[in-house]
Amino acid sequence: MQARIRVVVAKPGLDGHDRGAKVVARALRDAGMEVVYTGLHQTPEQIVETAIQEDADAIGLSVLSGAHMTLFRRVIELLAERDAGDIVVFGGGIIPADDIAELESLGVAKLFTPGATTASIIEWVRANVTTPVA
Amino acid sequence: MSERTERELPAESGQTAEGHESTRIRHRVSRRHDVPTLVARAREGDARSVARLITLVENGDPALPEVAAALAPYAGHAQVVGLTGSPGVGKSTTTNELVKALRAAGRRVGVLAVDPSSPFTGGAILGDRIRMQEHTTDRGVYIRSMSSRGQLGGLSAATPQAVRVLEGAGCEVILVETVGVGQAEVEIASLADTTLVLLAPGMGDAIQAVKAGVLEIADVFVINKADRPGADATYRDIQGMLGLGERAAGDWRPQVVRATAVRAEGIDDVLTAIEKHRTWLETSGNLTARRERRASVEVEAIALGTLRARIGDLKHGTALSTLASAVAAGEIDPYAAAEDLIKGL
Numbered sequence: 216m217q218a219r220i221r222v223v224v225a226k227p228g229l230d231g232h233d234r235g236a237k238v239v240a241r242a243l244r245d246a247g248m249e250v251v252y253t254g255l256h257q258t259p260e261q262i263v264e265t266a267i268q269e270d271a272d273a274i275g276l277s278v279l280s281g282a283h284m285t286l287f288r289r290v291i292e293l294l295a296e297r298d299a300g301d302i303v304v305f306g307g308g309i310i311p312a313d314d315i316a317e318l319e320s321l322g323v324a325k326l327f328t329p330g331a332t333t334a335s336i337i338e339w340v341r342a343n344v345t346t347p348v349a
Numbered sequence: 350m351s352e353r354t355e356r357e358l359p360a361e362s363g364q365t366a367e368g369h370e371s372t373r374i375r376h377r378v379s380r381r382h383d384v385p386t387l388v389a390r391a392r393e394g395d396a397r398s399v400a401r402l403i404t405l406v407e408n409g410d411p412a413l414p415e416v417a418a419a420l421a422p423y424a425g426h427a428q429v430v431g432l433t434g435s436p437g438v439g440k441s442t443t444t445n446e447l448v449k450a451l452r453a454a455g456r457r458v459g460v461l462a463v464d465p466s467s468p469f470t471g472g473a474i475l476g477d478r479i480r481m482q483e484h485t486t487d488r489g490v491y492i493r494s495m496s497s498r499g500q501l502g503g504l505s506a507a508t509p510q511a512v513r514v515l516e517g518a519g520c521e522v523i524l525v526e527t528v529g530v531g532q533a534e535v536e537i538a539s540l541a542d543t544t545l546v547l548l549a550p551g552m553g554d555a556i557q558a559v560k561a562g563v564l565e566i567a568d569v570f571v572i573n574k575a576d577r578p579g580a581d582a583t584y585r586d587i588q589g590m591l592g593l594g595e596r597a598a599g600d601w602r603p604q605v606v607r608a609t610a611v612r613a614e615g616i617d618d619v620l621t622a623i624e625k626h627r628t629w630l631e632t633s634g635n636l637t638a639r640r641e642r643r644a645s646v647e648v649e650a651i652a653l654g655t656l657r658a659r660i661g662d663l664k665h666g667t668a669l670s671t672l673a674s675a676v677a678a679g680e681i682d683p684y685a686a687a688e689d690l691i692k693g694l
């Protein structure tokens with residue numbers, strides 16, 4: 216049985232904009248990946264613990280609420296605390312260009328904004344997320 | 350000044366590039382662990398190591414025999430409870446409530462939740478956790494979503510070995526939620542000590558359950574969504590159907606309980622029924638019988654998998670296709686071809 220890329224797709228924060236997360240989850244599934252979908256209103260603590268228990272290769276966060284700086288930063292911090300910094304963090308939503316630059320310098324691997332095609336997201340994941348080496 | 354800056358710049362960017370390189374290498378290393386270390390850490394309850402071991406099992410990693418050998422001493426330490434029933438009947442919600450009750454009783458709990466893989470791409474959306482998020486940060490609970498990875502019996506090929514990993518990790522109760530597509534989902538009965546079949550009024554009713562063949566595998570029927578009209582009728586249907594079956598003295602009579610999982614009602618009754626079945630298993634000697642049946646299914650599956658792989662490797666992978674061409678051309682019959690193949694092993 217071949218290894219499959221496992222991605223946790225999560226919606227942190229209090230808003231209910233879940234279309235993007237669902238579109239991305241379905242696209243990654245259709246690209247042959249295993250997507251753990253957590254549903255809405257997840258705390259960074261829950262998201263990181265989920266990724267660890269699920270042995271995820273990556274965490275994809277969807278943030279349209281404006282709270283992206285706090286949420287992404289906290290997830291990155293918690294992963295480092297749990298010695299799980301090898302889990303790739305990426306995501307998308309309503310995120311201004313300046314913030315994207317800052318988040319990427321904090322360790323977020325890639326951010327997609329409205330209009331990004333699912334094909335480009337799949338391509339990026341395939342190129343940048345690997346399954347574990349035993 | 351400008352000279353210094355010029356010299357510093359390339360040096361600095363060189364350092365950054367090196368920094369990136371070394372983080373990448375560090376990442377790789379932190380994801381590679383030897384099996385004894387993983388097992389030792391999993392024994393201490395380290396979720397990451399448990400998770401990695403289950404991945405090795407799921408991927409049929411070459412280290413699998415080593416993993417299985419390391420885990421063998423812990424076999425049988427956990428009570429395994431299966432939950433099956435049509436999609437939407439409330440398996441995940443019930444699992445969540447059972448976890449809550451078991452945690453209140455101080456037990457360590459593992460959950461394996463299987464969802465179907467797409468037959469076209471092999472990918473999967475695993476969504477059972479959505480209903481269990483309140484337990485995510487409880488270190489006494491480990492939840493793992495599994496894709497069925499093409500398997501049709503309601504579990505994935507790796508589920509039995511994942512149960513072993515969780516036993517090794519000290520889980521006292523392991524809840525296994527099946528895919529729940531309904532038909533022929535009987536694999537769970539050979540994995541679990543106690544199998545719960547969930548029904549709900551108005552959907553997948555008693556007659557459906559009989560058709561799907563799940564009547565025979567149920568140790569406990571849970572009529573969930575008892576808040577809905579028709580629950581009493583479903584309850585009576587099932588009781589009636591159980592009355593028809595012949596049972597020898599000392600045989601287990603499946604329990605039927607009502608629950609409203611969304612309101613956490615009836616969960617104690619479900620747990621009582623599970624315990625009652627457990628006691629019967631122990632006193633009647635059936636626990637050993639079930640465990641042996643589980644092991645026999647496991648061993649046979651591994652042996653068949655190995656055989657299939659060896660057949661695939663015969664004559665550098667050409668043996669089967671050569672024989673297949675001959676059979677298709679009518680030069681040899683399929684039984685003779687199969688004999689040929691087996692002789693080659």
Ligand code: B12
Pocket residue numbers: 224229230231232233234235236238239274275276277278279280281305306307308309327328329330331332333336
């Ligand atoms: C539809 C919508 C809603 C729907 C949401 C329905 C639902 N279930 O999702 C409803 C009507 C409920 C809604 C409500 C609100 N909304 Co609204 N909503 C939108 C709208 C118009 C489109 C969002 C959408 O679904 N897009 C389609 C999806 C597919 O695109 P997407 O999410 O952007 O995802 C793409 C990328 O961003 C990226 N991506 C996203 N997530 C992820 C994750 C990963 C892992 C990856 C790789 C990529 C990725 O890839 C996707 C594909 O391209 C946007 C405006 C806009 N143009 O974006 C406002 C918008 C997001 N909403 C906004 C606001 C303010 C609200 C409300 C607070 C309004 C109010 N005052 O009541 C409420 C909040 C309600 C709540 N409980 O949260 C603001 C947010 C402002 C901000 N962040 O600063 C926006 C930007 C509108 C605006 N210009 O002001 N909204």
Ligand SMILES: Nc1nc2c(ncn2[C@@H]2O[C@H](COP(=O)(O)OP(=O)(O)O)[C@@H](O)[C@H]2O)c(=O)[nH]1
Pocket residue numbers: 434435436437438439440441442443477480529573574575576577608609610611612
């Ligand atoms: N009315 C009612 N709805 C329920 C009950 N239990 C679960 N549900 C709902 O049924 C839907 C499916 O539940 P879920 O646990 O995901 O079912 P599964 O597919 O069998 O795992 C969800 O919307 C639940 O909230 C119940 O006791 N009563």
Ligand SMILES: [Mg+2]
Pocket residue numbers: 440441442476477526
């Ligand atoms: Mg479910």
